[in-house]
Amino acid sequence: MEDEKLIELYENRDEYAIVHTRNKYDNYCYSIAYNILYDHEDSKECLNDTYLQVWNAIPPKHPNNFKTFIGKITRNLSLDKYRQKKAEKRLSNEFTISLDELNECIADNSFNDKTELEELITDINDFLAHLRKKDRQYFVCRYYYFESIQDIAERFDSSTSAIKMSLKRTRDKLKDNLLNKGYTI
Amino acid sequence: MKNKKLIDAIGNIEDKYIEEAHESPRLHLSWALTGKILTLACSILLLVTIVPKFFNSNTKYSYDSADYEYATQESYYEAAAADYDGIENINSDSILTENKKLIVTGRLNLETLEFDKALEKLNTAINSYNGYIQSSTTYSYRNNSRTYEATIRIPAENYNDFLNSAKENANITYYNETIDDITDTYNDLSARIASLKAEEEVILDFYKKASSLSELMEVEQRLTEIRYEIDYLETSIKNYDLLVSYSTLNITITETKVYPENNDSFFTRLSLSFTNGFHNFINGIEELVLGFIYNIWTIVIIVVFLFISYCIYKKIRNRKK
Numbered sequence: 001m002e003d004e005k006l007i008e009l010y011e012n013r014d015e016y017a018i019v020h021t022r023n024k025y026d027n028y029c030y031s032i033a034y035n036i037l038y039d040h041e042d043s044k045e046c047l048n049d050t051y052l053q054v055w056n057a058i059p060p061k062h063p064n065n066f067k068t069f070i071g072k073i074t075r076n077l078s079l080d081k082y083r084q085k086k087a088e089k090r091l092s093n094e095f096t097i098s099l100d101e102l103n104e105c106i107a108d109n110s111f112n113d114k115t116e117l118e119e120l121i122t123d124i125n126d127f128l129a130h131l132r133k134k135d136r137q138y139f140v141c142r143y144y145y146f147e148s149i150q151d152i153a154e155r156f157d158s159s160t161s162a163i164k165m166s167l168k169r170t171r172d173k174l175k176d177n178l179l180n181k182g183y184t185i
Numbered sequence: 186m187k188n189k190k191l192i193d194a195i196g197n198i199e200d201k202y203i204e205e206a207h208e209s210p211r212l213h214l215s216w217a218l219t220g221k222i223l224t225l226a227c228s229i230l231l232l233v234t235i236v237p238k239f240f241n242s243n244t245k246y247s248y249d250s251a252d253y254e255y256a257t258q259e260s261y262y263e264a265a266a267a268d269y270d271g272i273e274n275i276n277s278d279s280i281l282t283e284n285k286k287l288i289v290t291g292r293l294n295l296e297t298l299e300f301d302k303a304l305e306k307l308n309t310a311i312n313s314y315n316g317y318i319q320s321s322t323t324y325s326y327r328n329n330s331r332t333y334e335a336t337i338r339i340p341a342e343n344y345n346d347f348l349n350s351a352k353e354n355a356n357i358t359y360y361n362e363t364i365d366d367i368t369d370t371y372n373d374l375s376a377r378i379a380s381l382k383a384e385e386e387v388i389l390d391f392y393k394k395a396s397s398l399s400e401l402m403e404v405e406q407r408l409t410e411i412r413y414e415i416d417y418l419e420t421s422i423k424n425y426d427l428l429v430s431y432s433t434l435n436i437t438i439t440e441t442k443v444y445p446e447n448n449d450s451f452f453t454r455l456s457l458s459f460t461n462g463f464h465n466f467i468n469g470i471e472e473l474v475l476g477f478i479y480n481i482w483t484i485v486i487i488v489v490f491l492f493i494s495y496c497i498y499k500k501i502r503n504r505k506k
Contacts, residue, residue, distance in 0.1 A: 068200035075196050102188050120194040128202050140206035143195050157499070 003066035010058035018051050025067065029074040035146035036078040036095045037085070046081055050074045075144065094148045101171060102143060127177045131170065138166045222491055226484050286372075286425065288365040289344060289432035295355035300331050300440035303355045307335075307438070310350035314343035316431075325440075333438040338431040348434070355438060367425060374422050381415045 001020045009017035029050055033043035053073050063069035082095065128136050137156065141147045149167075153160045297303040311318060321335035339347045388408045395401040477484070 065200040065204070068203045071203060072196060076193075079192065079196070099188065099192070102191055117190060117194060117197075120190060121197045124194050125199050125202075128198060133205070136202060137206045137208075140195075140198070140202050143192075144198065144203060145206065 007058060007062060007066060010055065011062075018055060021051060021054065021070070025070055028067070029070060031147075032071055032074045032145055033078045035148075036075070036082050038095065042081055042085070043078075046074060046077050049077050053077070095146045098142055098146055101167065123178065123181050124174075127174055131173075135166050135170050138163055139170045142167055222488060225491070226488055229484065229487060284368070286366070286368040286370075286429050287341075288367060288425075288428045289341060290363050290365070291344075291348070291432065291434045292359070292361040293348070293351065293357070293434060293436045294359035295352060295436070295438045296358050296441045297355040297438055298441060300333075300438065303353075303438055304333060306353050307351055307436070310347055311337060311339070314347045314350070315340050316343070316347060319433075331440045333436075335436050337434045337436060339434060341430055341432045344432040344434070351434075351436065367429070371422070371425050371429075374418050374425070378415055378418045378422065381411050381418070385411050385415070 001024065006017060006020055006024070009020065026047065029047050030043055033046040033050075034040070037043050037046065050070060050073050054070055057073070061069075128139070131139065134156070138152055141152045141155070142149075147155075149160050149163050152158075153163050156163075295303065310316075316337055316339035319336040319338050321333070323331065323333045325331040337347075385408065388404055388411060392401070392404045392408060395404055
């Protein structure tokens with residue numbers, strides 16, 4: 001079913017909207033959730049929360065891109081769940097490794113000088129616009145989808161070392177870029 | 186969690202970047218895979234160009250090396266010379282004596298540096314010795330060496346002289362001759378004809394003296410049979426006469442670049458091997474290039490098929506993920 005028709009079902013409060021959403025995007029959302037949580041049950045729970053949030057969000061929202069819309073919701077819910085679980089116990093998985101990589105990029109306390117999230121989002125988007133397509137794809141797969149290096153290498157038919165090198169260069173560029181824009185390291 | 190805002194900021198990047206990350210990657214062939222495909226294509230090309238050569242009995246393609254082999258095998262020359270000398274020793278007159286009926290058939294292979302001149306000499310010899318060409322073919326291969334093949338009929342009394350003329354401006358690589366003695370068969374046929382003619386005379390007498398219709402018909406039938414058989418035997422005799430009176434020579438003249446030297450020196454043979462080997466190498470490269478062009482469409486189809494198969498394999502693998 002096309003996304004436009006799917007959104008129409010939500011706006012008409014037709015419960016089949018959720019059924020069709022599940023059929024079309026279940027695997028996509030599950031992979032995002034699992035990359036963060038690394039737990040089947042938690043990921044499933046996250047998916048259910050996602051569908052509920054989408055149901056509540058549409059209407060009034062009318063997303064231009066339904067796939068990225070639902071993906072962001074899943075990602076945010078997964079991150080929240082992760083933070084909740086992290087408070088309970090120490091987790092070590094691919095997601096935490098990718099977080100550590102970002103820590104090398106920039107320290108959290110730098111945001112004291114420039115804390116507006118929207119400005120940071122704009123800066124990140126500008127930064128991504130100037131990257132090579134491949135580097136951008138690797139970056140988003142790693143730090144948006146939290147895919148493992150191995151999965152990224154297989155997806156793009158590349159080696160893990162090439163992926164690691166690209167991500168390292170991109171993180172260094174991001175660090176320099178944010179420094180130039182007034183963030184402190 | 187550190188970098189919460191950075192993580193959240195990345196979570197709100199533009200949709201186009203999120204979609205782009207999960208685009209089907211454009212397929213590119215790694216150098217290793219490209220190399221494998223090219224190796225496979227070259228192997229197929231070599232197979233389609235080289236394997237047929239093993240089943241092609243036409244050795245004229247590697248003419249120079251074949252000639253070199255002839256040159257180093259002295260026995261061929263000795264045999265050719267001996268056969269040739271043997272022909273000279275035969276008394277050509279004896280072929281046509283009434284006591285002997287011999288059909289001479291020869292096979293002569295020549296190579297020449299001056300192809301046109303050799304052909305001209307051959308035609309002149311044919312005309313001057315009152316012979317004629319029964320059939321002939323001229324053809325050339327890709328390396329432009331020409332070959333002439335012909336079946337020539339020469340009056341038996343001129344056969345030896347004609348052979349001498351034919352080999353001018355050419356080098357003998359092979360000579361073979363067979364002589365069929367058909368004297369007995371010929372004499373039998375002649376005797377049979379004579380016998381039938383005598384019987385014909387007797388039957389004609391009976392025919393004149395026949396008194397009844399039935400006798401007449403019986404005699405006439407026998408007369409017809411005798412005359413039919415006489416005609417048949419006389420035709421056979423005439424064919425034999427023609428074969429005896431005109432010897433047959435199957436001749437092949439091939440154009441060559443260099444005569445093989447009949448020399449025992451190792452260094453000479455080494456030099457010849459090097460030269461001929463180089464010629465063969467050049468010919469081989471030319472054959473390879475021509476073969477590649479000739480089979481280009483086959484190779485293109487195979488490569489396209491392999492590429493499509495690889496694309497399908499990648500898509501199926503990505504979908505499984």
